[in-house]
Amino acid sequence: MKIIDKIALIYIKDGKILSTLSKGKDTYYLPGGKRENNETDEETLIRECKEELTIDINKDTIKYYGTFEAQAHGKSEGILVKMTCYTAEFNGEIKSSSEIQEVTWLNYCDMDKISPVDKIIFEDLHKKGLLS
Helix, strand or coil: CEEEEEEEECCEECCEEEEEEECCCCCEECCEEECCCCCCHHHHHHHHHHHHHCCEECHHHCEEEEEEEEECCCCCCCEEEEEEEEECCEECCCCCCCCEEEEEEECHHHHHHECHHHHHHHHHHHHCCCCC
């Protein structure tokens, strides 16, 4: 069994969660991505958010939220994605980078637009009253 190891940012405002649509994709994902070389979770989160959203994560505010696993979207059966999620504050204005087609705010009603692992995360956030 293959596991894709990803780090993601959970950023919620007014009951909606920040999500990204990569160029050429039809599914929204939480901001983040795969670690490079021997990066820590924090280093991956900081780099990916800078690359995708042009924001600077405030390292002192990074808090572990949870780890979620599901069938990897668009991959062969049995390839799982393990998404380790963090919340954090940041400096800068959210702007989509060259690899991101769209940045948007989604809520619980947008389940049809997101990947299987994000559905599990949305359920968790909704049950906790964080996502409207």
